[in-house]
Amino acid sequence: MVDHTTVLIAGAGPAGLVLGNLLRAEGIDTLVVERASWEQVRTRARAGFLGPNSARVLTEHGLGAGMLHKGLEHGVCAFRGEDGEFELDYSRLGRGEVHTVYPQQDLVADLVAEYLDRGGEIRFGATVTGVDPGTATIRYRDEQGESVVSGRFLAGCDGSGGVTRQAVPGRRITQDHxxxxxxxxxxxxxxxxxxxxxxxxxxxxxxxxxxxxxxxxxxxxxxxxxxxxxxxxxxxxxxxxxxxxxxxxxxxxxxxxxxxxxxxRSDVAAEIQHDRLFLAGDAAGLISPSAAKGANLAIMEAETLASALVSALRHDDERPLAAYSRTCLPRVWRAQEFSRWMIDLLHxxxxxxxxxxxxxxxxxxxxxxxxxxxxxxxxxxx
Ligand SMILES: Cc1cc2nc3c(=O)[nH]c(=O)nc-3n(C[C@H](O)[C@H](O)[C@H](O)COP(=O)(O)OP(=O)(O)OC[C@H]3O[C@@H](n4cnc5c(N)ncnc54)[C@H](O)[C@@H]3O)c2cc1C
CATH class of the missing domain: 3.30.9.10 (D-Amino Acid Oxidase, subunit A, domain 2)
Known part of the structure:
Protein backbone atom coordinates (compact mmCIF):
# COMPACT_ATOMS: atom_id res chain seq x y z
CA MET A 1 0.00 0.00 0.00
CA VAL A 2 1.34 3.44 -0.90
CA ASP A 3 -0.44 6.53 0.33
CA HIS A 4 0.26 10.21 0.41
CA THR A 5 -0.08 13.18 2.74
CA THR A 6 1.47 16.63 2.99
CA VAL A 7 3.61 16.38 6.14
CA LEU A 8 4.62 12.95 7.40
CA ILE A 9 5.58 12.88 11.08
CA ALA A 10 7.52 10.00 12.63
CA GLY A 11 6.83 9.78 16.38
CA ALA A 12 3.97 10.83 18.67
CA GLY A 13 5.95 12.44 21.50
CA PRO A 14 5.74 16.14 22.45
CA ALA A 15 7.66 17.20 19.30
CA GLY A 16 5.57 15.26 16.76
CA LEU A 17 2.24 16.02 18.40
CA VAL A 18 2.80 19.77 18.86
CA LEU A 19 3.94 19.93 15.24
CA GLY A 20 0.92 17.93 14.04
CA ASN A 21 -1.48 20.16 15.97
CA LEU A 22 0.03 23.40 14.68
CA LEU A 23 -0.11 22.17 11.09
CA ARG A 24 -3.68 20.90 11.44
CA ALA A 25 -4.67 24.34 12.77
CA GLU A 26 -3.54 25.68 9.37
CA GLY A 27 -5.52 23.00 7.53
CA ILE A 28 -2.37 21.13 6.41
CA ASP A 29 -2.73 17.36 5.97
CA THR A 30 -0.54 15.31 8.28
CA LEU A 31 -0.01 11.69 9.21
CA VAL A 32 1.76 10.61 12.42
CA VAL A 33 3.36 7.16 12.43
CA GLU A 34 4.05 5.90 15.97
CA ARG A 35 5.78 2.67 17.01
CA ALA A 36 4.10 2.35 20.42
CA SER A 37 0.47 1.52 21.11
CA TRP A 38 -1.93 4.22 22.32
CA GLU A 39 -1.87 2.62 25.77
CA GLN A 40 1.95 2.83 25.95
CA VAL A 41 2.02 6.42 24.68
CA ARG A 42 -0.49 7.74 27.18
CA THR A 43 1.10 6.07 30.23
CA ARG A 44 4.83 6.69 29.54
CA ALA A 45 5.99 8.89 32.45
CA ARG A 46 9.04 11.03 31.72
CA ALA A 47 9.20 14.81 31.93
CA GLY A 48 7.17 17.08 34.16
CA PHE A 49 8.73 20.53 34.21
CA LEU A 50 7.53 22.83 31.45
CA GLY A 51 9.25 26.17 31.07
CA PRO A 52 7.40 29.41 30.31
CA ASN A 53 8.22 29.17 26.60
CA SER A 54 6.57 25.76 26.37
CA ALA A 55 3.57 27.02 28.33
CA ARG A 56 3.32 29.95 25.91
CA VAL A 57 3.44 27.72 22.82
CA LEU A 58 0.78 25.43 24.27
CA THR A 59 -1.59 28.18 25.37
CA GLU A 60 -1.16 30.37 22.28
CA HIS A 61 -2.07 27.43 20.06
CA GLY A 62 -5.06 26.18 22.05
CA LEU A 63 -3.20 23.16 23.49
CA GLY A 64 -2.87 24.24 27.12
CA ALA A 65 -6.28 23.53 28.67
CA GLY A 66 -5.17 20.45 30.66
CA MET A 67 -1.90 22.09 31.74
CA LEU A 68 -3.70 25.27 32.85
CA HIS A 69 -6.37 23.30 34.71
CA LYS A 70 -4.19 20.67 36.43
CA GLY A 71 -0.61 22.00 36.25
CA LEU A 72 1.13 23.30 39.37
CA GLU A 73 3.29 26.41 39.32
CA HIS A 74 6.84 26.17 40.69
CA GLY A 75 9.24 29.06 41.19
CA VAL A 76 11.51 27.99 44.04
CA CYS A 77 14.21 25.34 44.34
CA ALA A 78 16.42 24.30 47.23
CA PHE A 79 19.94 22.94 47.54
CA ARG A 80 20.99 20.71 50.44
CA GLY A 81 24.54 19.79 51.28
CA GLU A 82 27.08 19.41 54.05
CA ASP A 83 26.81 23.17 54.78
CA GLY A 84 23.04 23.16 55.26
CA GLU A 85 20.20 24.14 52.94
CA PHE A 86 19.35 27.28 51.00
CA GLU A 87 16.47 28.18 48.72
CA LEU A 88 16.55 30.13 45.47
CA ASP A 89 13.39 31.94 44.48
CA TYR A 90 14.29 31.73 40.79
CA SER A 91 11.02 33.25 39.73
CA ARG A 92 11.74 36.43 41.69
CA LEU A 93 15.43 36.44 40.67
CA GLY A 94 14.64 35.98 37.00
CA ARG A 95 11.90 37.63 34.98
CA GLY A 96 9.06 36.49 37.23
CA GLU A 97 8.70 33.31 35.18
CA VAL A 98 7.85 29.93 36.67
CA HIS A 99 7.80 26.27 35.69
CA THR A 100 4.49 24.52 35.24
CA VAL A 101 4.58 20.98 36.56
CA TYR A 102 2.44 18.79 34.34
CA PRO A 103 3.27 15.12 33.69
CA GLN A 104 4.45 14.46 30.13
CA GLN A 105 2.04 11.53 29.66
CA ASP A 106 -0.92 13.81 30.49
CA LEU A 107 0.35 16.41 28.04
CA VAL A 108 0.78 13.75 25.35
CA ALA A 109 -2.77 12.46 25.96
CA ASP A 110 -4.12 16.04 25.64
CA LEU A 111 -2.14 16.57 22.42
CA VAL A 112 -3.40 13.32 20.87
CA ALA A 113 -7.03 14.18 21.69
CA GLU A 114 -6.72 17.67 20.23
CA TYR A 115 -4.87 16.44 17.14
CA LEU A 116 -7.61 13.93 16.37
CA ASP A 117 -10.22 16.64 16.98
CA ARG A 118 -8.43 18.78 14.40
CA GLY A 119 -8.81 15.98 11.87
CA GLY A 120 -5.27 14.57 12.17
CA GLU A 121 -4.47 10.91 11.60
CA ILE A 122 -2.20 8.73 13.77
CA ARG A 123 -1.15 5.15 13.10
CA PHE A 124 -0.18 3.55 16.43
CA GLY A 125 1.82 0.32 16.52
CA ALA A 126 3.56 1.32 13.26
CA THR A 127 7.37 1.22 13.34
CA VAL A 128 9.25 3.33 10.82
CA THR A 129 11.93 1.11 9.28
CA GLY A 130 13.29 3.25 6.43
CA VAL A 131 13.38 6.91 5.39
CA ASP A 132 14.16 8.58 2.05
CA PRO A 133 14.66 12.34 2.62
CA GLY A 134 14.89 13.03 -1.14
CA THR A 135 11.39 11.75 -1.96
CA ALA A 136 9.93 12.42 1.51
CA THR A 137 8.99 8.77 1.85
CA ILE A 138 8.93 6.46 4.83
CA ARG A 139 8.53 2.73 5.07
CA TYR A 140 6.84 1.34 8.17
CA ARG A 141 5.81 -2.03 9.55
CA ASP A 142 2.63 -2.76 11.50
CA GLU A 143 0.27 -5.71 12.06
CA GLN A 144 -0.78 -5.56 8.40
CA GLY A 145 2.81 -5.85 7.17
CA GLU A 146 5.04 -3.34 5.35
CA SER A 147 3.70 -0.04 3.99
CA VAL A 148 5.17 2.97 2.22
CA VAL A 149 3.86 6.52 2.73
CA SER A 150 5.06 9.69 1.09
CA GLY A 151 4.55 13.37 1.71
CA ARG A 152 5.91 16.69 0.58
CA PHE A 153 7.92 16.98 3.80
CA LEU A 154 9.08 14.61 6.55
CA ALA A 155 9.42 15.46 10.23
CA GLY A 156 11.69 13.18 12.25
CA CYS A 157 10.25 13.34 15.77
CA ASP A 158 10.98 9.72 16.73
CA GLY A 159 13.29 10.45 19.68
CA SER A 160 16.90 9.52 20.27
CA GLY A 161 16.39 5.82 19.44
CA GLY A 162 14.43 6.43 16.23
CA VAL A 163 15.50 5.92 12.62
CA THR A 164 15.00 9.33 10.98
CA ARG A 165 18.14 10.83 12.52
CA GLN A 166 20.20 8.18 10.71
CA ALA A 167 19.00 9.61 7.38
CA VAL A 168 20.64 12.99 8.04
CA PRO A 169 24.27 12.81 6.96
CA GLY A 170 26.99 14.55 8.90
CA ARG A 171 28.59 14.50 12.27
CA ARG A 172 26.85 14.00 15.58
CA ILE A 173 28.39 15.54 18.66
CA THR A 174 28.05 13.11 21.54
CA GLN A 175 29.02 12.98 25.18
CA ASP A 176 28.49 10.37 27.85
CA HIS A 177 28.54 12.42 31.05
CA ARG A 265 24.08 11.58 27.69
CA SER A 266 24.13 14.26 25.01
CA ASP A 267 23.85 13.53 21.31
CA VAL A 268 23.32 16.48 18.96
CA ALA A 269 23.33 16.41 15.16
CA ALA A 270 25.59 18.99 13.48
CA GLU A 271 22.74 19.49 10.95
CA ILE A 272 19.10 18.75 11.73
CA GLN A 273 17.79 18.82 8.17
CA HIS A 274 18.52 17.08 4.89
CA ASP A 275 16.51 17.46 1.67
CA ARG A 276 12.82 17.22 2.69
CA LEU A 277 13.56 15.78 6.17
CA PHE A 278 13.63 17.94 9.34
CA LEU A 279 14.43 16.62 12.83
CA ALA A 280 12.86 17.94 16.03
CA GLY A 281 13.08 17.07 19.74
CA ASP A 282 15.31 14.26 21.00
CA ALA A 283 15.88 13.07 17.41
CA ALA A 284 17.63 16.38 16.72
CA GLY A 285 19.44 16.60 20.02
CA LEU A 286 19.36 14.42 23.10
CA ILE A 287 20.04 16.30 26.32
CA SER A 288 20.59 14.97 29.84
CA PRO A 289 17.57 15.50 32.13
CA SER A 290 19.74 17.36 34.68
CA ALA A 291 18.14 20.73 33.88
CA ALA A 292 14.75 19.46 32.61
CA LYS A 293 15.14 20.91 29.12
CA GLY A 294 14.40 18.03 26.69
CA ALA A 295 10.63 18.30 26.35
CA ASN A 296 10.91 22.08 26.31
CA LEU A 297 13.37 22.05 23.41
CA ALA A 298 11.11 19.56 21.61
CA ILE A 299 8.10 21.90 21.91
CA MET A 300 10.07 24.96 20.78
CA GLU A 301 11.53 23.15 17.77
CA ALA A 302 8.07 21.90 16.83
CA GLU A 303 6.82 25.50 16.85
CA THR A 304 9.77 26.72 14.74
CA LEU A 305 9.34 23.86 12.26
CA ALA A 306 5.57 24.31 12.01
CA SER A 307 5.97 27.99 11.22
CA ALA A 308 8.65 27.23 8.56
CA LEU A 309 6.46 24.54 6.96
CA VAL A 310 3.48 26.90 6.89
CA SER A 311 5.66 29.49 5.10
CA ALA A 312 6.70 26.90 2.53
CA LEU A 313 3.28 25.36 1.98
CA ARG A 314 1.03 28.40 2.27
CA HIS A 315 3.27 31.26 1.10
CA ASP A 316 5.68 29.43 -1.19
CA ASP A 317 8.61 30.72 0.89
CA GLU A 318 11.17 28.06 1.79
CA ARG A 319 13.68 30.43 3.38
CA PRO A 320 12.63 29.66 7.00
CA LEU A 321 12.95 25.93 6.22
CA ALA A 322 16.40 26.49 4.73
CA ALA A 323 17.44 28.27 7.96
CA TYR A 324 15.88 25.65 10.28
CA SER A 325 19.18 24.15 11.62
CA ARG A 326 20.70 27.62 12.07
CA THR A 327 17.60 28.83 13.93
CA CYS A 328 17.38 25.90 16.34
CA LEU A 329 20.93 24.77 17.08
CA PRO A 330 22.17 27.79 19.08
CA ARG A 331 19.24 27.32 21.49
CA VAL A 332 20.01 23.59 21.74
CA TRP A 333 23.64 24.32 22.63
CA ARG A 334 22.78 26.91 25.26
CA ALA A 335 20.54 24.32 26.90
CA GLN A 336 23.31 21.70 26.63
CA GLU A 337 25.77 24.08 28.24
CA PHE A 338 23.48 24.76 31.20
CA SER A 339 22.63 21.07 31.62
CA ARG A 340 26.34 20.26 31.77
CA TRP A 341 26.78 23.06 34.35
CA MET A 342 24.06 21.41 36.46
CA ILE A 343 25.75 18.00 36.15
CA ASP A 344 28.99 19.45 37.52
CA LEU A 345 27.12 21.18 40.34
CA LEU A 346 25.12 18.17 41.50
CA HIS A 347 27.27 15.10 41.19
C1 LIG B 1 13.45 10.45 33.58
C2 LIG B 1 13.32 11.61 32.63
C3 LIG B 1 12.90 12.85 33.12
C4 LIG B 1 12.78 13.94 32.26
N1 LIG B 1 12.34 15.14 32.78
C5 LIG B 1 12.21 16.21 31.96
C6 LIG B 1 11.63 17.44 32.43
O1 LIG B 1 11.26 17.59 33.61
N2 LIG B 1 11.51 18.48 31.54
C7 LIG B 1 11.88 18.34 30.22
O2 LIG B 1 11.73 19.30 29.45
N3 LIG B 1 12.36 17.17 29.74
C8 LIG B 1 12.53 16.10 30.56
N4 LIG B 1 12.95 14.90 30.04
C9 LIG B 1 13.21 14.77 28.60
C10 LIG B 1 11.92 14.55 27.79
O3 LIG B 1 11.16 13.50 28.32
C11 LIG B 1 12.27 14.29 26.33
O4 LIG B 1 13.22 15.24 25.91
C12 LIG B 1 11.02 14.38 25.43
O5 LIG B 1 10.25 13.21 25.58
C13 LIG B 1 11.41 14.53 23.95
O6 LIG B 1 10.25 14.54 23.17
P1 LIG B 1 10.27 13.98 21.67
O7 LIG B 1 8.91 14.16 21.14
O8 LIG B 1 11.43 14.54 20.95
O9 LIG B 1 10.65 12.43 21.82
P2 LIG B 1 9.87 11.25 22.55
O10 LIG B 1 9.04 11.74 23.65
O11 LIG B 1 10.92 10.22 22.83
O12 LIG B 1 8.89 10.71 21.42
C14 LIG B 1 9.38 9.99 20.31
C15 LIG B 1 8.29 9.05 19.85
O13 LIG B 1 8.75 8.35 18.68
C16 LIG B 1 8.40 6.98 18.77
N5 LIG B 1 9.32 6.20 17.95
C17 LIG B 1 10.61 5.87 18.23
N6 LIG B 1 11.12 5.14 17.21
C18 LIG B 1 10.15 5.02 16.28
C19 LIG B 1 10.07 4.38 15.02
N7 LIG B 1 11.12 3.71 14.50
N8 LIG B 1 8.91 4.46 14.34
C20 LIG B 1 7.84 5.14 14.82
N9 LIG B 1 7.86 5.76 16.02
C21 LIG B 1 9.01 5.71 16.75
C22 LIG B 1 8.47 6.67 20.26
O14 LIG B 1 7.68 5.54 20.60
C23 LIG B 1 7.95 7.97 20.88
O15 LIG B 1 6.56 7.95 21.09
C24 LIG B 1 13.08 13.79 30.89
C25 LIG B 1 13.49 12.56 30.38
C26 LIG B 1 13.61 11.48 31.24
C27 LIG B 1 14.05 10.13 30.67
Missing part, protein backbone atom coordinates in the same frame (compact mmCIF):
# COMPACT_ATOMS: atom_id res chain seq x y z
CA UNK A 178 29.69 9.38 33.05
CA UNK A 179 26.73 9.66 35.41
CA UNK A 180 23.61 7.51 35.77
CA UNK A 181 20.41 8.18 37.67
CA UNK A 182 17.83 5.86 39.09
CA UNK A 183 14.64 7.75 38.15
CA UNK A 184 11.86 6.82 40.56
CA UNK A 185 8.17 7.66 40.72
CA UNK A 186 6.63 7.29 44.16
CA UNK A 187 2.92 7.29 44.86
CA UNK A 188 3.38 9.82 47.61
CA UNK A 189 2.76 13.54 47.95
CA UNK A 190 5.77 15.82 47.71
CA UNK A 191 7.81 16.05 50.91
CA UNK A 192 8.99 19.63 50.50
CA UNK A 193 7.40 22.66 48.87
CA UNK A 194 10.38 23.21 46.54
CA UNK A 195 12.28 21.14 44.00
CA UNK A 196 15.18 19.95 46.11
CA UNK A 197 18.68 18.99 44.97
CA UNK A 198 20.68 17.12 47.62
CA UNK A 199 24.43 16.92 47.24
CA UNK A 200 26.03 14.13 49.23
CA UNK A 201 29.26 12.10 49.17
CA UNK A 202 27.14 8.97 48.47
CA UNK A 203 25.80 10.68 45.34
CA UNK A 204 23.17 13.17 44.22
CA UNK A 205 19.48 12.86 45.17
CA UNK A 206 16.64 14.94 43.72
CA UNK A 207 13.03 15.57 44.72
CA UNK A 208 10.45 17.00 42.29
CA UNK A 209 6.68 17.22 42.44
CA UNK A 210 4.76 15.62 39.58
CA UNK A 211 1.17 15.82 40.85
CA UNK A 212 -0.48 16.03 44.29
CA UNK A 213 -0.32 12.21 44.49
CA UNK A 214 2.97 11.42 42.74
CA UNK A 215 6.55 12.58 43.35
CA UNK A 216 9.64 12.09 41.18
CA UNK A 217 12.91 11.21 42.95
CA UNK A 218 16.34 10.76 41.43
CA UNK A 219 19.34 8.93 42.88
CA UNK A 220 22.80 9.00 41.33
CA UNK A 221 23.85 5.36 40.88
CA UNK A 222 27.02 3.73 39.49
CA UNK A 223 27.05 3.54 35.67
CA UNK A 224 25.77 0.11 34.59
CA UNK A 225 23.69 -0.40 37.74
CA UNK A 226 20.50 -2.46 37.49
CA UNK A 227 17.16 -0.82 38.40
CA UNK A 228 15.84 -4.16 39.70
CA UNK A 229 18.57 -4.21 42.35
CA UNK A 230 16.90 -1.17 43.93
CA UNK A 231 14.09 -2.41 46.19
CA UNK A 232 11.68 0.11 47.66
CA UNK A 233 13.38 -0.25 51.02
CA UNK A 234 16.81 0.43 49.54
CA UNK A 235 15.53 3.47 47.61
CA UNK A 236 13.97 5.08 50.69
CA UNK A 237 17.06 4.35 52.79
CA UNK A 238 19.34 6.03 50.21
CA UNK A 239 16.97 8.99 49.90
CA UNK A 240 16.83 9.37 53.69
CA UNK A 241 20.63 9.51 53.91
CA UNK A 242 21.26 11.81 50.94
CA UNK A 243 18.31 14.10 51.74
CA UNK A 244 19.63 14.28 55.32
CA UNK A 245 16.22 13.63 56.83
CA UNK A 246 17.59 13.67 60.41
CA UNK A 247 18.43 17.33 59.89
CA UNK A 248 15.60 18.44 57.57
CA UNK A 249 12.62 16.18 58.33
CA UNK A 250 11.23 12.89 57.10
CA UNK A 251 10.13 12.14 53.54
CA UNK A 252 6.52 11.20 52.83
CA UNK A 253 6.91 7.63 51.64
CA UNK A 254 4.63 5.60 49.37
CA UNK A 255 4.77 2.70 46.93
CA UNK A 256 7.40 2.95 44.17
CA UNK A 257 5.40 2.78 40.92
CA UNK A 258 8.24 3.19 38.41
CA UNK A 259 12.03 2.88 38.51
CA UNK A 260 14.44 3.05 35.63
CA UNK A 261 18.08 3.82 34.96
CA UNK A 262 18.78 6.96 32.93
CA UNK A 263 22.30 7.43 31.58
CA UNK A 264 23.08 11.12 31.33
CA UNK A 348 29.75 13.44 43.43
CA UNK A 349 33.19 13.17 41.94
CA UNK A 350 35.83 10.71 43.03
CA UNK A 351 38.68 13.16 43.40
CA UNK A 352 39.17 15.83 46.05
CA UNK A 353 39.86 18.62 43.56
CA UNK A 354 36.50 18.29 41.79
CA UNK A 355 34.67 17.80 45.07
CA UNK A 356 36.16 21.07 46.35
CA UNK A 357 35.19 22.88 43.12
CA UNK A 358 31.64 21.59 43.39
CA UNK A 359 31.39 22.88 46.95
CA UNK A 360 32.76 26.27 45.89
CA UNK A 361 30.19 26.50 43.08
CA UNK A 362 27.43 25.78 45.57
CA UNK A 363 28.75 28.51 47.86
CA UNK A 364 28.78 30.97 44.94
CA UNK A 365 25.18 30.08 44.19
CA UNK A 366 24.24 30.64 47.85
CA UNK A 367 26.15 33.92 48.29
CA UNK A 368 26.66 35.68 44.97
CA UNK A 369 23.85 37.55 43.16
CA UNK A 370 25.54 37.26 39.76
CA UNK A 371 25.59 33.46 40.06
CA UNK A 372 22.00 33.38 41.30
CA UNK A 373 20.83 35.49 38.39
CA UNK A 374 22.72 33.29 35.90
CA UNK A 375 21.08 30.22 37.42
CA UNK A 376 17.59 31.72 37.52
CA UNK A 377 17.61 32.84 33.88
CA UNK A 378 18.95 29.59 32.53
CA UNK A 379 16.98 27.27 34.79
CA UNK A 380 13.59 28.59 33.79
CA UNK A 381 14.42 30.00 30.38
CA UNK A 382 16.30 29.39 27.11
Missing amino acids: GVSWLAVLAEAPQSMAAVTYAIHDDGFAGHMARSPEVTRYYLQVPPGDDAEAWTGERIWAALDTRMRVDEFGQLKQGPIIDRRIVRL TQDDDFHRALRRARLHSLRDCHAHQNFFAEHYVGI
